[in-house]
Amino acid sequence: MKQDILTLYSITGGPGAGKTTLLDELNKNGMITVPEEGRKIIKEQMESGGEGLPWMNKELFAHLMFEESAKTYRKINQMIHSEPIFFDRGILDTLGYMRLENIPIPELMKTKAREMVYHHNVFILPPWKEIYENDPERQQTFEKAILTFECMKRIYQEYGYNIVEVPKAAVKNRVRFILDTISYNN
Template sequence: MSKFIITGGPGAGKSTLIEALRAAGFRCFDEISRQLIQQEVASGSQCLPWIDLDCFARLALKGMITDHKRASTFGQDQALFFDRAIPDIIAYLRVGNVPVDALFQQAVQQYPYQPTVFVAPPWEAIYVNDAERWQTFAESCALHDAIVETYQQLNFTLLELPRISVAERVDFVLSTVSQYVPMSIGTRNSSTKLN
């Protein structure tokens, strides 16, 4: 199977694109960090990115590895989409000035993705804060830059998503993905939602 990452700074339209791809019938994996923040806040935990980034990063890594393993159980002819992936954790640690443990670098090698990665650029017109997105737009831009630098250092090829409608972004992604995976009915599963 082909595991495609959609990344970028907070509020750039990644999750909206993932939802549109899911609605089009593709298997998608939601952003782990948003789920973890909700879970940790509800439990009263201190393992949150603005309190203990190292602890949070390790939880996120565990979740991303679990998703990667789940994805590996699907057919070889399927295009799978991930809202962020293991390299994003490294970028967030770097921005937070937290040492990057070797286990994160090892995980990138052990759990590979497609080398072509879609990156959503900062887009102030659509940027909003919510319960899981506390960063300012300037901080989102800084995270975007760190994410791009990290993926490039890890030898991924970044393909910037244009600032166009969600439907046009879906077409852009699928046009690119079709170079790797035939876009036949066998690559989709409209009844499956993965979290």
């Protein structure tokens, strides 16, 4: 039996805005969370000497990320859960990345993105300079993080999602904001 799509939530935004920290805290609060595919792909490509890295071959990276995101979505969507599931980035994040990097988006990807839907409310974390840090998998500048945020916001809106901006606050307050929002809207 297929899961009710209304319980699948995407949390998006630019890099370094606190998404992974937020997802970890949601998980500690008993919520089901799905990690970001991009970091996993970067680690795998770095370990194997592959070229599918955003600083080496952006198009290959985007295709790998889309395929992994779609595979994970299908797997999660087949599970039966009554509680919400939170994704660290959704399918549309790959399309947003491709647009940001001027990579042509194949029609098949656009079609799949329309088919693999999340709850109509998408949580977006704004750029937050005070917490922004680079690491081996995150090599973008803060300016690029701002551009990514704007691009993600636009692409989700173009696909008909309602953007809910999560306030810059302590992670426990961000969790409370999200849980209060989904309780109010369900």
